[in-house]
Amino acid sequence: MELRLFYEGDNxxxxxxxxxxxxxxxxxxxxxxxxxxxxxxxxxxTTSLMITSNKIKAAPLLVSAEHAEKEVYGVVxxxxxxxxxxxERGMVDAGVMCSAVASRLNLSSDNFLVASTGVIGRQLDMxxxxxxxxRASQRLSSESSASVEAARAIMTTDTFEKVISVETVxxxxxxxxxxxxxxxxxxxxxxxxxATMLCFITTSAYIPENKIDEILSEAVEDSxxxxxxxxxxxxxxxxxxxxxxxxxxxxxxxNFTDSLNFVAKELAKMIAKDxxxxxxxxxxxxxxxxxxEDARKxxxxxxxSNLVKTAVFGGDPNWGRIVSAVGYSGCNLExxxxxxxxxxxxxxxxxxxxxxxxxxxxxxELEEAxxxxxxxxxxxxxxxxxxxxxxxxxxxxxxYDYVKINSEYTx
Amino acid sequence: MELRLFYEGDNxxxxxxxxxxxxxxxxxxxxxxxxxxxxxxxxxxTTSLMITSNKIKAAPLLVSAEHAEKEVYGVVxxxxxxxxxxxERGMVDAGVMCSAVASRLNLSSDNFLVASTGVIGRQLDMxxxxxxxxRASQRLSSESSASVEAARAIMTTDTFEKVISVETVxxxxxxxxxxxxxxxxxxxxxxxxxATMLCFITTSAYIPENKIDEILSEAVEDSxxxxxxxxxxxxxxxxxxxxxxxxxxxxxxxNFTDSLNFVAKELAKMIAKDxxxxxxxxxxxxxxxxxxEDARKxxxxxxxSNLVKTAVFGGDPNWGRIVSAVGYSGCNLExxxxxxxxxxxxxxxxxxxxxxxxxxxxxxELEEAxxxxxxxxxxxxxxxxxxxxxxxxxxxxxxYDYVKINSEYTx
Numbered sequence: 001m002e003l004r005l006f007y008e009g010d011n012x013x014x015x016x017x018x019x020x021x022x023x024x025x026x027x028x029x030x031x032x033x034x035x036x037x038x039x040x041x042x043x044x045x046t047t048s049l050m051i052t053s054n055k056i057k058a059a060p061l062l063v064s065a066e067h068a069e070k071e072v073y074g075v076v077x078x079x080x081x082x083x084x085x086x087x088e089r090g091m092v093d094a095g096v097m098c099s100a101v102a103s104r105l106n107l108s109s110d111n112f113l114v115a116s117t118g119v120i121g122r123q124l125d126m127x128x129x130x131x132x133x134x135r136a137s138q139r140l141s142s143e144s145s146a147s148v149e150a151a152r153a154i155m156t157t158d159t160f161e162k163v164i165s166v167e168t169v170x171x172x173x174x175x176x177x178x179x180x181x182x183x184x185x186x187x188x189x190x191x192x193x194x195a196t197m198l199c200f201i202t203t204s205a206y207i208p209e210n211k212i213d214e215i216l217s218e219a220v221e222d223s224x225x226x227x228x229x230x231x232x233x234x235x236x237x238x239x240x241x242x243x244x245x246x247x248x249x250x251x252x253x254x255n256f257t258d259s260l261n262f263v264a265k266e267l268a269k270m271i272a273k274d275x276x277x278x279x280x281x282x283x284x285x286x287x288x289x290x291x292x293e294d295a296r297k298x299x300x301x302x303x304x305s306n307l308v309k310t311a312v313f314g315g316d317p318n319w320g321r322i323v324s325a326v327g328y329s330g331c332n333l334e335x336x337x338x339x340x341x342x343x344x345x346x347x348x349x350x351x352x353x354x355x356x357x358x359x360x361x362x363x364x365e366l367e368e369a370x371x372x373x374x375x376x377x378x379x380x381x382x383x384x385x386x387x388x389x390x391x392x393x394x395x396x397x398x399x400y401d402y403v404k405i406n407s408e409y410t411x
Numbered sequence: 412m413e414l415r416l417f418y419e420g421d422n423x424x425x426x427x428x429x430x431x432x433x434x435x436x437x438x439x440x441x442x443x444x445x446x447x448x449x450x451x452x453x454x455x456x457t458t459s460l461m462i463t464s465n466k467i468k469a470a471p472l473l474v475s476a477e478h479a480e481k482e483v484y485g486v487v488x489x490x491x492x493x494x495x496x497x498x499e500r501g502m503v504d505a506g507v508m509c510s511a512v513a514s515r516l517n518l519s520s521d522n523f524l525v526a527s528t529g530v531i532g533r534q535l536d537m538x539x540x541x542x543x544x545x546r547a548s549q550r551l552s553s554e555s556s557a558s559v560e561a562a563r564a565i566m567t568t569d570t571f572e573k574v575i576s577v578e579t580v581x582x583x584x585x586x587x588x589x590x591x592x593x594x595x596x597x598x599x600x601x602x603x604x605x606a607t608m609l610c611f612i613t614t615s616a617y618i619p620e621n622k623i624d625e626i627l628s629e630a631v632e633d634s635x636x637x638x639x640x641x642x643x644x645x646x647x648x649x650x651x652x653x654x655x656x657x658x659x660x661x662x663x664x665x666n667f668t669d670s671l672n673f674v675a676k677e678l679a680k681m682i683a684k685d686x687x688x689x690x691x692x693x694x695x696x697x698x699x700x701x702x703x704e705d706a707r708k709x710x711x712x713x714x715x716s717n718l719v720k721t722a723v724f725g726g727d728p729n730w731g732r733i734v735s736a737v738g739y740s741g742c743n744l745e746x747x748x749x750x751x752x753x754x755x756x757x758x759x760x761x762x763x764x765x766x767x768x769x770x771x772x773x774x775x776e777l778e779e780a781x782x783x784x785x786x787x788x789x790x791x792x793x794x795x796x797x798x799x800x801x802x803x804x805x806x807x808x809x810x811y812d813y814v815k816i817n818s819e820y821t822x
Contacts, residue, residue, distance in 0.1 A: 056738030056746060085734050085746065085768055120731020121768045230717040232732070233739035306641040306717070307817055314818025320531020321643070323496050327467030328644035335467060335496065357496055357532045400811050406718055407725025 011169050011255045012262065018147025018163040021177035022204035023246040026146040027139040028153030029132050033080040033118075034125070035153035036132035038101060039181075039200050040074035040140060045242040046207050047072040048216040049113065052237035058084035058120075061238055063094040064113040073111040075200055075240060076101045076136075078129055079154045079183070081118040084235040093124045100130050104137040115198055115238050117156055117183060151181040154198060157405055158185045162270040168259040174249040176205035176256060180263045184271040185229065197224060199239040199267055201260070206245030207252050215257055216241045223264035226296060226393040228304040229275040230402070272303075272394035277401030280312050284380040285392045286331075294331035294384070295391035301329030302380055303395025312378055313397035317342075317369035319351045319359055326382060337385030344375030354385065422580050422666045423673065429558025429574040432588035433615035434657040437557040438550040439564030440543050444491040444529075445536070446564035447543035449512060450592075450611050451485035451551060456653040457618050458483040459627040460524065463648035469495035469531075472649055474505040475524040486524040486611055486651060487512045487544065490565045490594070492535050494527040495646040504535045511541050515548040526609055526649050528567055528594060562592040565609060568816055569596045573681040579670040585660040587616035587667060591674045595682040596640065608635060610650040610678055612671070617656030618663050626668055627652045634675035637707060637804040639715040640686040641813070650675075683714075683805035688812030691723050695791040696803045697737075705742035705795070706802035712740030713791055714806025723789055724808035728753075728780035730762045730770060737793060748796030755786030765796065 019026050019039050028037040049068040051061045060083055064075075076097050083090045094116070099109035116124075136153075140146070151161035165179030184197030207215060220239055241260075273281045284302035289295035302308055305325040311318040319340060326333060336355030341348055349368040351359040359365040372378065430437050430450050439448040460479040462472045471494055475486075487508050494501045505527070510520035527535075547564075551557070562572035576590035595608030618626060631650055652671075684692045695713035700706035713719055716736040722729040730751060737744060747766030752759055760779040762770040770776040783789065 052739075054735060054738040055742075055744050056734050082731070085731060085763070085766075087747075087766060087768070119729070120735055121763075121770070122731075122772055232716055232718045232735065235731075235735045235738055305643055306813075307643045310814055310817035313814065316818060318530070320493070320496060320533075320646075323467050324465060324531055324643065324646045327465040327646055328463075331466075333466050336498075352496070352532075355496075355498060357498070359532070361533055398814060400814050402717075403721055403724065403809060403811050403814060406721035407727060 012166050012259045015165045015167045015177065016144045017165045017177065017179050018144050019150065019179040019181050019200060019202040020142045020144055020147045021165060021179045021202050023244045024202045025140045025142045026150040027136040027141065028149035029135045029139065030153055031128055031132055034128050034132060035079040035155065036129065036136050037077045037150035037153040038074060038136045038140060039150060039202065040105065041242055041244040043244045043246060044071045044073060045244045046209050046212050048212040048241045050216060050220055050239045052234055054233050054235045056085055056235045058082050058116055058236040059086055059090035060094040060114040060116045061236065063091065063098065064115065064238065067098065067110045067113055070110040072113060073107055075113040075115060076133065077115040077154050077198065079117050079156050081116060081122055081124050082120045082236045083116040083124050084120040086123055089123055093126055096126060097129060097133065100133045101137060113240060117154060117198055117236050120235055147179065147181060154183040156183065156185065157276050158183055158274050160274055162267055164263055164266045166259050166263060168255050170249055170255050171253045172249065174247055176203060176247040176249055178203045178259050178263050180267050182267040182271060185274050185276045197237050197271060199224065201241045201263060203243045204247040205243055205252055205256055206247065206249050207243040212241060212243060215260065219261045219264040222261060223268040226300055226391060227268045227272055228300060228393065228395045268394050272396050275396035276405045277399040278396035279399055280397040281377045282312055282380065282395045282397065283392060285390065287381065287383045287390045288387055289384045289389040290332045290387040292389040292391065295389040297329045298326045298331040298382065299391045299393035301325040303393045306398055309395065309398035312373060313399045315370065315374040317359060317366060317373045319369065322380060332386060333384055334386065339383040339385065341381040342369060342372045343379045344372045344377060347372060423577050423670045426576045426578045426588065427555045428576045428588065428590050429555050430561065430590040430592050430611060430613040431553045431555055431558045432576060432590045432613050434655045435613045436551045436553045437561040438547040438552065439560035440546045440550065441564055442539055442543055445539050445543060446490040446566065447540065447547050448488045448561035448564040449485060449547045449551060450561060450613065451516065452653055452655040454655045454657060455482045455484060456655045457620050457623050459623040459652045461627060461631055461650045463645055465644050465646045467496055467646045469493050469527055469647040470497055470501035471505040471525040471527045472647065474502065474509065475526065475649065478509065478521045478524055481521040483524060484518055484522040486526060488526045488565050488609065489540055490528050490567050492527060492529040492533055493531045493647050494535050495531040497534055500534055504537055507537060508540060508544065511544045512548060524651060528565060528609055528647050531646055558590065558592060565594040567594065567596065568687050569594055569685050571685055573678055575674055575677045577670050577674060579666050581660055581666050582664045583660065585658055587614060587658040587660055589614045589670050589674050591678050593678040593682060596685050596687045608645065608648050608682060610635065612652045612674060614654045615658040616654055616663055616667055617658065617660050618654040622663065623652060623654060626671065630672045630675040633672060634679040637711055637802060638679045638683055639711060639804065639806045679805050683807050686807035687816045688810040689807035690810055691808040692788045693723055693791065693806045693808065694803060696801065698792065698794045698801045699798055700795045700800040701743045701798040703800040703802065706800040708740045709737045709742040709793065710802045710804035712736040714804045717809055720806065720809035723784060724810050726785040728770065728777060728784045730780065733791060743797060744795055745797065750794040750796065752792040753780060753783045754790045755783045755788060758783060
């Protein structure tokens, strides 16, 4: 599925650089089931790191959490093996990944963060990893193609590279760039407090140390934390924001945060569209909720429901599953204030109006809903009629191929 | 899949009566996609009713909650339409179901509970329902075959009838009977405070009014609340315990509660084995947890994980998904105290011993694990090594047929 752009404001335009914005270079190489990417800044970065809330945290995340306290210049990432539940040896291997790349670039081991994705509970093949680090170090480049290579190298069951970048004019006139790459296809579920999947965002902006965590956290809350492929929160999820300050701005403003939020949401949508086995994209917006938390819970429950996902796959307008999912989401609701709409390619149909089901057997609404559900991008809007809060969640259908991909993964 | 009995104590034996224990009769009839069952006691019952925590509650559950406060003699249940999200008309129709059966049996409307299962958001076809009530009322019988008929009439995507009954000798020497029927195959997920799916349990025992709710709640907590097919908590779930006191006992004791817990667990296992599209049964036991709540959370997360379920379907010993699921379950854990075992037909293999993964690439353990995962009933045991609490959860694999069944349901 192709990326569609939903918003391109006056202060912002899409660029082609990916993570290779001013002062950053990248590289990506593959060797059999293993892939390896490096993202590097020529200047020390202010960094924010968000990791999974899964209590089984992969070794590279523990190492990264330590290194994030030091002077950070970049990240080394492998695919093909998660280096999770691998004990002491896993911790050593994650450290060796940092030192191997650092020694080739005249930096120190703790200047690098490290991340992994792949099978849990297997030791890394360090001969392969070190060979890949050697090759990737030599290929580092600031060309936009290097960003695509890096995005490709960290793919597992992903079917396309997830890359985006924008240029934004701050209110003080400075032009700053933001770029991101991400991977993610399965074992993806939202988490309220932390981030999900692998995502590396670079920016040439200067972001004050005391603001960067909150800025990233807010971007993640409305993007990756509202993304569900299969409800399994991974041991390896990580989102990092690297800010090298080379744009020369003195502070960031809402133009920057709007652009960062845009980048994070677009990457989340790409992951949803590339969900394992997905044939359809599902976007659920919950409006007029009593609170933001309610809107998020309800939107996430809709895109997370296996029954909604299979109905969308089958083009079956079984909308009762949508209201049922909202019912168990924990959000406040009053049945007779709820209205439900679905749309696709601009065609919208109202299925429930203030608690009254309109799409009953052999009504026109049910027929129109069938047409909408036959589409490839399904937009669901639920109006709770209780307050003013709104949230949008991102997901995909549940298909035979999801089952196929995941029943054949390690063997 | 066939029912296997795991426990038959000295005080208890399996009987063939189903819900038709002393003083109870039943009936079940079908008409196209609709089915209808009646369970009736000749004496007024002490009753406990547990309904879904989904905030969208089907009309029959709201009517039943009112009637449960009155003198209860039985229940009328239809399949083929959930009568959920059906507004005022749904409430009226649920009431009419009670009065239609009551008038034929010289009882009053509020002597009956009512339940429904099927598609959400469609109005009942009351002509069909009333015809079915007429036929079922005439067929009421205390033969065990009537219990099977009732169980069959409430099936939707279920592939076999779920019936069990036992006879138990209390410590005072009284013989009491307990019988149950259940339906459930999809839209099944645990809920901490309330019950799931349709289940009707009858007993000839007298249960004091002030004890019955706690007794049922405890039975449900360790059975239906630890059952996951697909993670979708339904709008229509209900469990009812009817006690008509005809056994003549003066109180109940632990022999009774043991037997009731057995009946509830066996029905939960039958539902797991008949999960939509299921080819394999999964049972997860979490031992030595820091608390009972932790053990339940972890066990439920294992059987609820789409990735564990697809791995089991594919016979893929991808055990990292099991520890990952436990990691995001919210239970307390220390990685180096965790041990993981899987077994099938008495063959057990240790995959992780105190945090050390044994089933690595090309180890004997991984090979043995492959053999276990190739089986049709997979028993997973996770030892958290932290405390003394234990819980067992029930589930099934996620298959192509689950996707097929649920992508073609209403259309």
